[in-house]
Amino acid sequence: MAKEAKSDDKTSLAYNKLVELGREMVQEIETNESPSFLTPVRSRSNVKSDPETGALYLGDAKETRTFVHVSQAKKFMQTVAIAAKLKSFLEQGLHTSIRGLYYQLKFTIGEDVDEELFSEQSESNPLIEDLEAALDLKREDFNLSTDRKGVVAGNMIIKDKFGGEESTIDASKQGRSGWMIPSDVDNGMEFVDIDADYVLVVEKDALWQRLNEDKFWKKNNCILITPKGQASRGTRRLIRKLADRKLPIYVFTDCDAWGWYIYWAIKTGSMNLAYLSKSLATPEARFIGVTMSDIERYDFLKKLTINAKEVDIKRAEEMKSYPWIARHKQWVQELDIVLKTKKKIEQDALQGQKLTFVGEYVREKIESGAMLP
Amino acid sequence: MASKENPEGMNTENGKAAIKTAEEIFEEFKEHSVAEFFTKNKQMLGFSGKVRSLTTVVHEYVTNSLDACEEAGILPEISVKITAVGEEHYLVKISDNGPGIPSENIGRALGMMLSGTKFHRYMQQRGQQGIGATGCTMFAQLTSGKPIHVRSSTGNGKIYECNVSVNIKTNAPHVSDMQEYEGDFRGLEVMAEFADVKYDRSEYSPLEYLKRTAIANPHAEIMFIDPEGRKVRFPRVSEMLPERPKEVQPHPLGLESHTLYELMRASPARKVSSFLTTELARVTPSKVDELKAVLPQFDFDMNPRDVTWEDARRLVAAFKKVKWVAPSAEGLRPIGNEQIEISLRSLLSPEYLSVRSRPPKVYKGGVPFIVETAIAYGGKAGARTEAGAVGGEIMRFSNRSPLLFDAGGCAITKAVKSIEWKRYGVGEFDTTPITVFVNIISAFVPYTGAGKQSVAAEPEVVDEIKFAVMDVARDLQRYLAGKVREETRATKRKAIIRYIELLSEHLPLLANTGKKEELQQKLTFLVFEKFKADEAAEDQKEKKTRVLMEEEGGEGEGESGKIEFDEEDM
Numbered sequence: 001m002a003k004e005a006k007s008d009d010k011t012s013l014a015y016n017k018l019v020e021l022g023r024e025m026v027q028e029i030e031t032n033e034s035p036s037f038l039t040p041v042r043s044r045s046n047v048k049s050d051p052e053t054g055a056l057y058l059g060d061a062k063e064t065r066t067f068v069h070v071s072q073a074k075k076f077m078q079t080v081a082i083a084a085k086l087k088s089f090l091e092q093g094l095h096t097s098i099r100g101l102y103y104q105l106k107f108t109i110g111e112d113v114d115e116e117l118f119s120e121q122s123e124s125n126p127l128i129e130d131l132e133a134a135l136d137l138k139r140e141d142f143n144l145s146t147d148r149k150g151v152v153a154g155n156m157i158i159k160d161k162f163g164g165e166e167s168t169i170d171a172s173k174q175g176r177s178g179w180m181i182p183s184d185v186d187n188g189m190e191f192v193d194i195d196a197d198y199v200l201v202v203e204k205d206a207l208w209q210r211l212n213e214d215k216f217w218k219k220n221n222c223i224l225i226t227p228k229g230q231a232s233r234g235t236r237r238l239i240r241k242l243a244d245r246k247l248p249i250y251v252f253t254d255c256d257a258w259g260w261y262i263y264w265a266i267k268t269g270s271m272n273l274a275y276l277s278k279s280l281a282t283p284e285a286r287f288i289g290v291t292m293s294d295i296e297r298y299d300f301l302k303k304l305t306i307n308a309k310e311v312d313i314k315r316a317e318e319m320k321s322y323p324w325i326a327r328h329k330q331w332v333q334e335l336d337i338v339l340k341t342k343k344k345i346e347q348d349a350l351q352g353q354k355l356t357f358v359g360e361y362v363r364e365k366i367e368s369g370a371m372l373p
Numbered sequence: 374m375a376s377k378e379n380p381e382g383m384n385t386e387n388g389k390a391a392i393k394t395a396e397e398i399f400e401e402f403k404e405h406s407v408a409e410f411f412t413k414n415k416q417m418l419g420f421s422g423k424v425r426s427l428t429t430v431v432h433e434y435v436t437n438s439l440d441a442c443e444e445a446g447i448l449p450e451i452s453v454k455i456t457a458v459g460e461e462h463y464l465v466k467i468s469d470n471g472p473g474i475p476s477e478n479i480g481r482a483l484g485m486m487l488s489g490t491k492f493h494r495y496m497q498q499r500g501q502q503g504i505g506a507t508g509c510t511m512f513a514q515l516t517s518g519k520p521i522h523v524r525s526s527t528g529n530g531k532i533y534e535c536n537v538s539v540n541i542k543t544n545a546p547h548v549s550d551m552q553e554y555e556g557d558f559r560g561l562e563v564m565a566e567f568a569d570v571k572y573d574r575s576e577y578s579p580l581e582y583l584k585r586t587a588i589a590n591p592h593a594e595i596m597f598i599d600p601e602g603r604k605v606r607f608p609r610v611s612e613m614l615p616e617r618p619k620e621v622q623p624h625p626l627g628l629e630s631h632t633l634y635e636l637m638r639a640s641p642a643r644k645v646s647s648f649l650t651t652e653l654a655r656v657t658p659s660k661v662d663e664l665k666a667v668l669p670q671f672d673f674d675m676n677p678r679d680v681t682w683e684d685a686r687r688l689v690a691a692f693k694k695v696k697w698v699a700p701s702a703e704g705l706r707p708i709g710n711e712q713i714e715i716s717l718r719s720l721l722s723p724e725y726l727s728v729r730s731r732p733p734k735v736y737k738g739g740v741p742f743i744v745e746t747a748i749a750y751g752g753k754a755g756a757r758t759e760a761g762a763v764g765g766e767i768m769r770f771s772n773r774s775p776l777l778f779d780a781g782g783c784a785i786t787k788a789v790k791s792i793e794w795k796r797y798g799v800g801e802f803d804t805t806p807i808t809v810f811v812n813i814i815s816a817f818v819p820y821t822g823a824g825k826q827s828v829a830a831e832p833e834v835v836d837e838i839k840f841a842v843m844d845v846a847r848d849l850q851r852y853l854a855g856k857v858r859e860e861t862r863a864t865k866r867k868a869i870i871r872y873i874e875l876l877s878e879h880l881p882l883l884a885n886t887g888k889k890e891e892l893q894q895k896l897t898f899l900v901f902e903k904f905k906a907d908e909a910a911e912d913q914k915e916k917k918t919r920v921l922m923e924e925e926g927g928e929g930e931g932e933s934g935k936i937e938f939d940e941e942d943m
Contacts, residue, residue, distance in 0.1 A: 022884025029887075029895050035880070067876060067896070068903050070865065077872040077879075084883040109875055112868075 014141040018087045021135065025080070034068035039134040040275055047274045049324035053283030054267065056274040056324070065130060078113065079127045081105055089143040097145055098125055124272065133275040140184035150181035150235030151205065153212055154223035155195035161188040178212060183234040185241060199223045199242050200362065203253035203262055207347050207358060216359045231266050236280040239266060243282045250371070252362060255290035256308060256344035257315035257335070263287050268324055287372040288365040290345050292337040304349040308342045330372050409541055420512050423461065423571035424578060425778055430465055430512065431579040433505035434563055435586060436774060438469035439593060440499055445472035448614055452596040453583060461571050462517070463600065468562035473527040483510055483523060484537045484546025496816050497618035497705050499774040511539050513565040520549065521565040528559030572600050576756065577777055583607060584720065585768055585775035589708060589812060591716035610719045611712055621704035621816060622654040625692040626739025634685035637677035645680065646673040655698045667691045702733030702741035707814050708773060717749050721808060724751025727848035731841050736833035742815035744837045748807065748845040755806035765802040770812035771828060779827035785811045787830060788838035797846040798853040811838060851919070862908060869900055
């Protein structure tokens with residue numbers, strides 16, 4: 001975990017690790033060796049799942065990145081250049097996105113930056129991931145910000161030191177909008193006070209707004225989060241931090257493979273980010289619904305099912321193939337029903353009979369303990 | 374009298390047209406001389422088309438000059454001059470330093486069809502029929518109305534000058550205005566005027582012909598002056614006079630009925646059996662016994678001169694039923710790897726050249742032949758269009774003589790075009806600067822017509838051409854791959870130098886230690902050590918693969934072209 005960082009940070013853990021990385025390389029060159037560093041193998045072959053919690057993590061396999069090698073030289077050079085830039089961001093106490101990093105690199109390296117690696121659309125960047133995995137840190141620790149997605153409301157006070165100023169945020173006083181979850185909820189962020197019994201993670205923003213309007217979080221004393229679809233790094237990190245404070249995490253999504261996968265990514269982490277599972281995965285999370293079994297429980301839902309899409313079917317088949325999901329009989333049952341009936345139910349359907357039923361549904365599920373692992 | 378009812382004006386009786394009797398029809402039948410026949414069919418001699426006709430003239434004279442020089446053991450010096458004397462009307466002057474023609478033979482050599490020393494010999498020779506020079510005389514006569522002018526000396530101090538023409542009806546030469554004087558000259562000079570011909574600088578022109586002749590005859594010095602006075606010299610690049618081909622005996626399987634018939638009718642042997650053993654190759658007494666068994670009704674003791682055409686045909690059929698030892702190729706004289714290489718390098722200055730003069734093969738079981746081939750890439754190789762574009766070119770030769778025309782139907786063209794050039798690293802044959810040289814040597818090159826410009830597609834010949842060309846194509850492929858490899862390595866090296874510099878710049882910024890220049894130096898050393906090792910390993914691997922491929926015998930050739938040998942008679 002990063003220490004509380006100051007701006008103009010020249011002493012944080014992230015800074016020190018970067019400098020140390022560079023020093024080791026200089027030493028290697030001075031002793032006539034190719035500069036190199038070790039990083040965990042991130043390919044699927046080295047992704048394992050914890051037998052107890054199901055959380056995904058990387059095995060012990062490591063690979064070497066080295067400069068004196070015909071196919072690695074260019075990437076290695078870029079990685080070192082990236083590291084040097086990140087160090088300078090820390091020194092300046094400034095943040096930027098991957099795209100900003102790209103232009104900083106292009107300015108000093110010119111043609112030799114692999115444009116494809118710094119795609120605007122994708123935040124996946126293998127060289128940055130190499131550094132994260134090798135140094136056991138997150139890019140947020142290096143002042144790289146990602147697109148934010150996710151909103152929270154609840155009894156939570158946060159002190160935010162940023163841009164040379166400190167602000168206090170009260171997540172219970174954000175009105176209809178809620179507080180947008182930042183990409184970095186660690187460095188410069190202090191969670192001063194949290195008063196809640198549990199955390200409710202709701203897939204869709206529309207349902208979050210519905211529950212927010214009903215003051216669900218106030219009446220039930222919980223933290224209400226929506227990831228707005230697949231959870232961003234910042235949102236996953238926040239959920240993990242809240243779980244660290246022993247708060248139960250309950251997830252509520254559409255009844256389809258897509259929604260369920262959102263749950264599983266929060267719970268076990270994703271394969272792509274398996275190297276960050278320690279910080280981002282929340283195996284303690286439980287699933288409230290919506291499930292195909294809910295159709296039996298709540299009669300009115302029978303009329304409100306719709307056809308599952310091609311992507312839902314594909315996703316369902318994929319999920320059945322993951323051992324960490326397939327171990328759970330109940331989940332396999334749910335997936336089989338989707339594959340058989342080719343139907344799904346959206347969260348929004350719970351409003352069909354009565355708009356305020358959503359809150360009742362959630363409370364009932366939590367109180368009865370009728371949840372999936 | 375011709376009229377509407379009687380359009381042919383036939384004699385009528387009772388108003389009906391009379392049918393001519395066979396006798397009456399045949400009264401008008403005249404015997405045409407050979408010369409007359411060829412006059413009406415001059416395209417058979419190669420005089421078809423205005424440019425082609427002019428080139429054929431040059432071809433006939435130059436061929437004769439080369440042959441004569443070689444027979445006399447003289448390194449040829451030939452000069453060709455074409456002057457325009459009117460619209461599509463040229464004066465062609467060709468002179469050589471050969472043995473000359475003795476005065477008494479001038480007429481027959483240049484004014485009589487189907488005469489000449491070459492006709493009956495079974496050996497490798499440039500022109501096969503001895504029609505050539507007289508054909509030119511006739512062509513000159515027919516188009517310009519003038520005889521050819523000849524100047525000749527055998528080097529005995531006496532020079533003879535005269536005019537020669539052909540009496541079309543009698544096929545007899547007509548020599549006129551003969552002068553004799555003293556002088557120091559040895560050789561032959563012919564001046565002839567031709568009309569209805571055209572000179573251009575196309576691929577079918579005399580210039581191209583002479584260029585190719587020079588390629589196939591590196592021992593010859595050729596000088597050409599075109600109608601615009603431009604001089605082109607094809608210098609002699611080899612002092613080696615080629616060995617004369619040997620006259621050989623024909624092999625039973627290489628004879629056609631009429632050839633066998635002619636041979637027997639002219640034979641001094643007293644019996645057919647002794648004709649066979651003395652005048653044909655590979656015929657032993659035991660083979661004659663085998664033939665007797667195949668043809669029991671035939672009298673092998675009869676005089677060969679009494680033999681009928683039908684007998685000859687039966688014998689040819691019988692030959693096919695007996696196993697023979699393959700004919701020897703000892704009479705053949707290929708140009709040879711070294712000479713072809715000297716020649717092509719001198720004329721094309723290619724970036725890459727590979728030559729193969731292959732071992733002899735046999736077609737039809739009885740006719741030996743040799744294929745020589747080369748591939749030239751880059752430099753001046755390839756055909757150039759008017760627009761300046763460069764493309765693939767095929768240079769065809771038979772017995773060192775260029776084949777310029779009738780490319781489409783030629784077995785050489787077909788064989789070369791049937792190769793998958795992409796496999797050899799040549800993207801599109803038609804847009805690559807590449808010249809493929811193919812020369813077929815044989816005592817009997819199979820042509821597709823009397824024009825002798827196109828090789829017939831005998832299966833063994835086609836196969837051998839293909840294998841030969843694929844052989845040199847493989848060499849080219851290796852060269853091109855190596856080139857690509859070199860270019861790739863050069864590009865990689867350039868890139869890595871940049872990466873070293875950039876790394877050396879950024880690392881000190883990251884590490885708060887280290888100096889760019891020192892790091893750069895050390896990294897450069899490390900990297901190039903590695904490069905050397907990597908490239909050496911790559912080269913080793915490539916060598917190993919190549920050796921393996923060669924051991925496997927390349928493209929799986931070798932099975933066709935093998936004949937049943939009867940070893941016992943060897």
